[in-house]
Amino acid sequence: xxxxxxxSWHDPFGDPQRYAAEVFRxxxxxxxxxxxxxxxxxxxxxxxxxxxxxxxxLPENVEALRQRAELEANxxxxxxxxxxxxxxxxxxxxxxxSARTGFALPWRALLAGGAALAGLFLLLRLLCPRCFWPLxxxxxxxxxxxxxPRCRYTRAGWGRRPGGRRGFYP
Numbered sequence: 502x503x504x505x506x507x508x509s510w511h512d513p514f515g516d517p518q519r520y521a522a523e524v525f526r527x528x529x530x531x532x533x534x535x536x537x538x539x540x541x542x543x544x545x546x547x548x549x550x551x552x553x554x555x556x557x558x559l560p561e562n563v564e565a566l567r568q569r570a571e572l573e574a575n576x577x578x579x580x581x582x583x584x585x586x587x588x589x590x591x592x593x594x595x596x597x598x599s600a601r602t603g604f605a606l607p608w609r610a611l612l613a614g615g616a617a618l619a620g621l622f623l624l625l626r627l628l629c630p631r632c633f634w635p636l637x638x639x640x641x642x643x644x645x646x647x648x649x650p651r652c653r654y655t656r657a658g659w660g661r662r663p664g665g666r667r668g669f670y671p
Contacts, residue, residue: 502594505530505586508539508579517542519641523614537586537666539570547574549582560593607644628656 507524513522515553516611521538530536532554538549550660553559560566573582629636629649636647645658 502588503531503534504537505534506537506539506583508583510541512540512542516606517548517550522551525552525554530554535559537583539574539583547571547579549574549586558594560590563590563591566590566593576618 505528508613512520514523517538517540520540521536524538525536528536533556535552535557536550536552538550538552542548543633549567551559551563551567566586570586572584573585627636627647628634629652631654632649633651634649634651636649636654638658639646639648643657647656647658648654655661
């Protein structure tokens with residue numbers, strides 16, 4: 502089964518069912534394809550129509566999914582409602598979870614990405630922004646300075662110290 506999605510603000514026929522049938526025919530959709538149409542009527546409310554080819558197998562609860570998508574499209578955004586409809590359709594068809602959440606990252610990957618970004622930030626904080634050489638920590642009268650041995654770039658230490666970037670704070 503293949504799903505085709507259409508969202509439109511203009512209904513030339515005044516009937517969402519006829520519009521979906523005409524789009525299905527005009528686009529030359531095949532027997533195993535399903536057309537999901539989100540159509541905004543003259544009353545400024547979204548209508549949802551599901552048009553399936555003769556060989557497309559749809560679950561029994563497709564009407565409940567369509568009604569829920571129509572309700573969500575009018576409450577929130579039609580794109581969000583379409584994603585929820587497709588997720589419900591795939592779960593009703595018994596598709597594996599990896600097929601319906603192909604764009605979602607697992608929490609371990611997000612955690613690893615966050616740790617990598619934090620490590621990169623700390624690494625870049627210890628490198629000179631001009632020549633990317635490691636900075637050396639040097640004590641001075643006014644506090645701690647980070648100095649590049651190559652280009653002599655100097656940065657004040659972190660925190661509030663006498664002579665630091667954030668001024669004197671006893």
